[in-house]
Amino acid sequence: MGVFETRDDAADPLHRPLRVAVRWEEVWAEAKNLASDLPAWRIVREDAAAGTLECERSGGWLRGRAQITISVHGPQGIPSATVSLRSQTAGALFARDRANVREFLELFSRRVG
DSSP states (O other): OEEEEOOTTOSSGGGSOEEESSOHHHHHHHHHHHHHHSTTEEEEEEETTTTEEEEEEEOHHHHOEEEEEEEEEOOTTSSOEEEEEEEEEOSOSSOOHHHHHHHHHHHHHHHHO
């Protein structure tokens, strides 16, 4: 089983939680938009109160289906938000969890950063 999540001490900036000076509500809306727009991604469940989006990314027979959790946290009404991701793939020969996190954060940082 492959698992990868953003960490503050990651060497690659696209593997760290993204902190932006944007209101939580706007960041949450943009996270939902991007997760819906990405090919092979789909939102399975959303919980605005907890600030989490549960997504799946299909990867075909060899790469399996990744379960991706996007977490958006920040105070209401104040321009400060943090976005973290966790990708987990079970039963795949070639998991691409690190690439899933990077794919989302690279595009997301352009939209809100």
